[in-house]
Amino acid sequence: MKPATTLRPERERCADCLIRHRAVCSHCGPAELEFLDAIKSYRTFKPGEEITAMGQETDFLGSVVNGVVSLSRILADGRRQMVGLLFPSDFIGRPMRAQAPFDAIAVTDVKLCIFSRPRFEALLRDTPSLESRLLEMTLDELDAARDWMVLLGRKTAREKMASFFLLVARRLAAVARAELRDGVELELPLTREDMADFLGLTIETVSRQISALRKAGAIELTDARHMRIPDIAALAEIAGDDDDGGMID
Amino acid sequence: MKPATTLRPERERCADCLIRHRAVCSHCGPAELEFLDAIKSYRTFKPGEEITAMGQETDFLGSVVNGVVSLSRILADGRRQMVGLLFPSDFIGRPMRAQAPFDAIAVTDVKLCIFSRPRFEALLRDTPSLESRLLEMTLDELDAARDWMVLLGRKTAREKMASFFLLVARRLAAVARAELRDGVELELPLTREDMADFLGLTIETVSRQISALRKAGAIELTDARHMRIPDIAALAEIAGDDDDGGMID
DNA sequence: CCCGGCAGTTGACCTAGGTCAATGACCGAT
């Protein structure tokens, strides 16, 4: 839906295949597919495993194939704030910049599709549309980060929780290529502690607000990790967005 | 300091001239300069004047020449959160996306250097290095936004104030191409209300924390808008960053 | 010169959410 870029139409569309890991690439020819296979590799991480550490040089970039990755920063005294949450198809790592500006940690079992940094940079030179696509994705991330700033700075604990559930529901629906509808069931990928760090709260407050939302009928819990949203619009109402949509990458 | 991009070296360096408004462009030839003059125009805004409104289509992009611009979002019930603060040389507007995701408001007298959207998009097609530079700037903004998320989610009111003063001091020093040193005097571009909205606080808390920092000797005030930082390191200590640097564009 | 309005400060009070602590549920290891 956006203006197409210029050169190499035959490789152009692969930007998405590359950086969002659309593994099945129906519009690329055999030569392209072979090329992609040659430069991709995969790596898996266990829950809690560190993918990159703040300030450390990372020698790869890639995209999430399975699982959820948290991005967080820690203050000197141990206070932690999550600054992003990556779902399948999200990009990880920064072009042109080796040093990681935060910790990236696998919150579930994670599979990444990886390019070595030199290889990715070569790709960037050879594939003009890739840079354009990266720019667009980075702009989306920036929007998401700014939405989250509103949440962190101005929302109540209850609104934060509701926003978070909607965020997860939306992202998981997108991953499953399913529509988000009333009654969705979803598995929360984060522990209470991770949620607290994402929302700028404590685990006790997270726990209390979940109980309160459950009592109010806004959510239903089967166990601590599995929930159902009976009425999306009602929850969005509680989340308190004017337009709606607390997105974060 | 970053890997150079490919085509058109003779126009390449002008990416900075264009999007960061380095008006004096010593490395461009007369043809380039004439070209730039032909497509630039300027617009000024009074304090409080709206530059773009959330959800509204904007027909221009550009960069700040003078003054300070706030980017903010407002919740349905009027709660406001500032999500960015633009100083001279910062870029405003989003390539490939006409709809503004927040309000942009002049907080001081502001002069913008402006390109019409179609013109900018033509420029983007013709100048490969421009996209690369935009990507880099967007990544910087994303970093800054994430730093601010840490502040909003995890810092105390006092830490927030100290971080804010350092942010302003750094940005103003950069604009003046001056080094940031102990004893800097600076004019606060924001009202107490704007600061509160930037930091996720109320004006009363902002006022109280300023008084407290003054009493503690961390800052000195001549009047409500003019201050001096006697000891940068001491203030940074109060700001509570591990590494430091709460940057936001 | 006076008056009204706005920005800022300060005080008194209140409350959302943090802190601390006890308890329960659910492991996986012995």
Added chain:
DNA sequence: ATCGGTCATTGACCTAGGTCAACTGCCGGG
């Protein structure tokens, strides 16, 4: 089966910062 650990929930309490209100100083207009 038992133990130790992690995760979650809940209660009792406390405090940082929000709310409400009074007051000041400043500026611009009549």
